[in-house]
Amino acid sequence: MDVIVKASAEAVADFVHEQLLEHIKLSPASVLGLPTGGTPEPIYARLVESYRSGLVSWKDITTFNLDEYIGLGADHPGSYATYMRERLFDHVDGPAEHHHIPNGLAGDPAGEAAEYEGKIAAAGGIDLMLLGLGQNGHIGFNEPGSSFQSRTRAVDLTPSTIAANQRFFGAGELPPRKAISMGIGTILEARRIIVVATGEVKAVAVRRMLGEQKTPDLPASALQDGRNVMVVLDALAASEYRGAPFVP
Ligand code: F6R
Secondary structure, three states: OEEEEEOOHHHHHHHHHHHHHHHHHHOOOOEEEEOOOOOOHHHHHHHHHHHHOOOOOOOOOEEEEOEEEOOOOOOOOOOHHHHHHHHOHHHOOOOHHHEEOOOOOOOOHHHHHHHHHHHHHHOOOOOEEEEOOOOOOOEOOEOOOOOOOOOOEEEEOOHHHHHHOHHHOOOOOOOOOEEEEOOHHHHHOOOEEEEEEOOHHHHHHHHHHHHOOOOOOOHHHHHHHOOOEEEEEEOOOOOOOOOOOOOO
């Protein structure tokens, strides 16, 4: 794991944006795995700017989002489909069919998850997976206790994750309690992974991810086994982490 610490969240976004830009320029038909949440917002804003400046095209890029809430349609303001259209997809080129997000309204979430897994395989797997980090160490919506071999599936969200995501919903509206999420096993198969964490609220999860023996209690610790993993932190997220990654 390469660990890179930048002074601020802005500097993290600049750096990760550069990494993605270089990747897309070198591999304009690649398959990206994408997160939602607060962390990637400044990265998506920079990607939209670089598209508008003519630096990059998304026309041959395929994307797979990590997760979607069960019970929310693609047009619901709190859905991850809406999040992605508003932050990225509506502002770059490339047909909507290239952008995959699990269907939160599927009558059979298990079937939808299996189909999603099949679509990732049919696309040749994920070349570059961008990940955020939950305060409880989740990646995607793989909450503590998730198997490192898990595949895309329906999952229950923990109360702390529901509370952390309340800010994306209107007053009086609770986020759903279930989601479809790529599995940890699915994520680990990506050929390259960039994990991004900013802010003091992530400091404990970062310390445990990098410095402790891997355990399903801290799903992100599975990344210690990942191929080609880069962790990009701001100084606050890195503030509890001292020294080298845990070596068993
Ligand atoms: C979202 C996702 C989650 C988030 C994580 C951090 O698609 O998969 O794992 O990356 O909850 O969220 P933020 O960035 O809002 O702190």
